Amino acid sequence: MDIAYFPGCSMHGTASDFDMSLKAVMPELGITLHEIPDWNCCGASSAHGRSHALSIALPARSIALAAKNNMNTMFVPCAACYNRLVGSHYEISNSPDLKKEIEGLIEMPYPDKMEFFHLSQLFDKFALEKIKSGVKRSLKDIKGACYYGCLLTRPKNIITYDDHEQPQSMERVLNAMNVKSVKWGLATECCGASFSLSETDVVYKLTGDIIANAQKSGADFIVTSCPLCHSNLDMRQAKIMKLYKTKEIPVLYLSQLVGYMLGFPHKQLGFSKHFTTKKLKELFI
């Protein structure tokens, strides 16, 4: 299947491992990604505090560009980008006045129809059979904690795919690969995201709570699909281990886990780019 692709700004930097694993796995699953020509930053967590119109116009420009390219479905791997794009489309679709204003700002017509998919949603809807039949490895009794983060399932009236308090799309993907998952309490709790630079102590606490709860629930690894969550969980884990005495736990992107289970060599999946690598090597390499 063909789908427009909105990579998000972190794919070339902090989330280059996410990018690598996506590029490895998608062709195997019969999904062709068409990167939106000249897409721009979605505004993330900064635009909506500066100006409402700005926070809608930034995602709107990329959506209009995708439509211009004759695409009306879009894959958005980053949770924050997904949330901004879906939210903007929702607001514009429900307000003709806003639509007019935005079209004036982006100087392009804005499409009526655009459907958005995040990673576990894409796999869940279009690739479960191929994933199931392509599994070449087994993780036996190793269990994963599926961490969605706060933005993939909220607000509940705008993002209607998956339950907003107890989502299961990632668990379904793990199930298709016979990978065990744990029931745990903080699957949709905020990791502190955008405070990573400005209030790092907050991130240590929130992300530390998430790691502790995952481990208490019996998880051997955490699987996620948000670059900022991954960065907080993986890159900042060493400090969290010092502060909160948690044990080391590898953090994988969902596409890395799927790639691993489908038999891809770990070099193609970006494992070497992780910071928390000791346990990762033990379990996955």
Add this chain to the structure above:
Amino acid sequence: MGHHNHSKDKKDTRTIIEELSHENILKCYQCGKCTAGCPMAFKMDIHPHQIIRSLQMESLDEVLKSQAIWYCSGCQTCYTRCPQEVSIAKVMDALCRLSVDQKKVNKKSLKIKKFHDSFLNGIKWTGLSNEVALVADYKLRSKNFFQDVLLAPVMFFKGKLKLFPRFIKNTKAMKKIFNKTREEVR
């Protein structure tokens, strides 16, 4: 103690907030679910439900000067759980914008505002967020030069820090969008 309107032209707080956020704060009956679920409540000087209450009681000034509004992470947990479907996150956004406009930003929250300024400044010029440029800009604005310095070389060698910034082709379009939305407090 409320602030009384002395002129017919002055809007009440409920109207000001509704115009900025499209949220009706009078719907709130103080159940407290927002605060109970808020991941950042532990850092806030005024809790989310208390902010709504202060606004209902016309204490806008106190709220605009709080640290709390800048600590909102935008996770939408409040809106998702509110029985009256009030988007407290949207109200927080409006309060941040109003606080900047009225020059009432709490001194302790300035670094959070500066982070957002750095981020937005970066995408205004290039259309994309470039991590090295963002960190450099933020360090200059916040004068916090040494944080995360140890992580940087590791990130670079793992290919996670690209030294050269990336640009979209139509950077003119970005500047237009930013300039046209600059004046409004919306």
